[in-house]
Amino acid sequence: MLSFSTIVALAALQTPNMNASITSTNLPKSAVDGIATTLTNLEKAWNTQDIDLYGKQLDEQCNWVNVVGMRWRGKQNVVKAHAVYFEIMFKGVPQAFQTVEIRGFTDMVAVAICTLKMAAYKTPDGRSMPANLNRMTLTMVLKGDRWLIGSAQNAIVDPVAMPFNPIADDKDGE
Numbered sequence: 140m141l142s143f144s145t146i147v148a149l150a151a152l153q154t155p156n157m158n159a160s161i162t163s164t165n166l167p168k169s170a171v172d173g174i175a176t177t178l179t180n181l182e183k184a185w186n187t188q189d190i191d192l193y194g195k196q197l198d199e200q201c202n203w204v205n206v207v208g209m210r211w212r213g214k215q216n217v218v219k220a221h222a223v224y225f226e227i228m229f230k231g232v233p234q235a236f237q238t239v240e241i242r243g244f245t246d247m248v249a250v251a252i253c254t255l256k257m258a259a260y261k262t263p264d265g266r267s268m269p270a271n272l273n274r275m276t277l278t279m280v281l282k283g284d285r286w287l288i289g290s291a292q293n294a295i296v297d298p299v300a301m302p303f304n305p306i307a308d309d310k311d312g313e
Contacts, residue, residue, distance in 0.1 A: 157175065157178060157179045157182055157235075157236045157239075158235065158236075159178070159235075159236035159237055159238055159239050159253075160237070160238045160239070161175055161238075161239045161241065162238075162239070162240050162241070163240070163241040163242065163243070163249075164242065165242060165243050166241060166242075166243040166249060170241075170243060170249065170281075170286070171241060173281070173284075173285065173286040174239075174241055174249060174251055174279050174286045175239070176286070177196050177279065177285070177286045177287065177288065178236060178239060178251065178253065178277075180192055180195070180196050181193065181196045181288070182234070182235065182236055184196065185229075185233075185234055186233050186234065186235075188225045188229075188230065190218060190221060190222045190225065193218065193221055194214060194217075194218040196287060196288055197214045197217055197218070197287060197288050198214065198280055198282060198287040198288060198289045199213070199214045200213065200214070200289065201213065201214045201217050201287075201288055201289055201290065201291070202217075202289075202290045202291070203217045203220070203290070203291045203292075204291070204292040204293075205220075205293060206273065206293050206294055206295050227263055228260050228261055228262060228263055229260055232257070232258045232259070232260045233258050234255050234256065234257045234258065234273070235255060235256050236253055236254070236255050237254045237255060237256055237272070238253070238254045239251055239252070239253045239254075240252045240253075241279075246281070247280060247281040248278065248279070248280055248281070248289075249278075249279045249286070250276065250277065250278055250279070251276075251277045251279055252274070252275075252276055253274070253275045253276075253277060254272055254273070254274055254275075254296070255272070255273045255274075255275060255293075256270070256271075256272060256273075257270060257271050257272070257273045257295075258270050271295050271296065271298075272295070272296035272298075273293050273294070273295055273296065274293065274294050274295075274296050275291060275292070275293035275294075276291070276292050276293070277290070277291050278290035278291075
């Protein structure tokens with residue numbers, strides 16, 4: 140019988156493209172496709188726990204703020220932190236991009252607001268976290284011919300708070 144993490148890894152290998160809805164109002168298709176490739180690789184790296192592939196999506200100067208406010212400066216530290224958490228709390232825990240909204244600010248800088256579906260997991264102190272939506276803001280930078288993650292911050296979407304969002308078009312607690 141295959142383990143859950145093996146099934147997740149096989150599924151990720153069989154579906155190389157994200158199933159997320161990707162929109163952009165001001166970038167050329169080539170830029171959107173480049174950013175989508177980076178995000179597809181990031182999703183695949185997470186779901187297969189391929190820390191080398193994960194690191195290849197990051198700019199050397201990358202800064203990351205995770206859902207509980209930990210900050211990791213530089214690609215080496217971002218990769219190290221993810222490697223530790225893949226082992227102690229995210230082993231076999233899949234996530235999937237649901238929506239990606241991209242806005243370009245220059246020819247070489249864009250911001251991607253991503254909504255991800257995250258499976259349930261246990262924190263290092265033993266708390267059970269239910270499956271949730273996670274909102275991640277990524278600053279994307281064009282380096283050569285590749286879009287890399289220059290900065291990231293993510294937060295768990297609070298489904299109890301979503302009905303009170305005063306902006307009706309942004310009540311996406313799905």
